[in-house]
Amino acid sequence: MARPTKARTVEFFPENNYFVPVGKQKYDIEEVEIKIEELEAMRLKDIENLNQEECAKKMQVSRQTFQNIIDSARKKVAVSLTEGKAIRISGGHYTTKHCKFKCMDCGNEYNIQYSQDKVSCPSCGLNKVTCTKKAGLCKKLCRDK
16 A cells, blocks of 8 residues: 655745647646646756755655656646647645644644645544635635635
């Protein structure tokens, strides 16, 4: 049995999370999903021009894991561009320092580790959770429940 995926630290969340080739309708096209941490890996390496070790450190993963993440992301982008598929950016196993959630039932306060943590408390499992910050970038993230 494989061990659980460790949450990757992510600092950037895109304004737009869906891209469609010109001339194609959204309902009439195949999609490729790029995970939030895959986009972060490409941003750190290709835009910020950090080396692999620096990228891995920022995302709090090993260099090998970082390489696996970025390889997966680049393959998905290449497939989308060459085969005319839409790109959806969502999901993944990530955490961020921008946002903390609190369970209104048990009082547990936590950082988001997975997408479902925005919907239900990882401690008690109930769905009475709310963001503790409600400002700036955090407000956009919380809206994506």
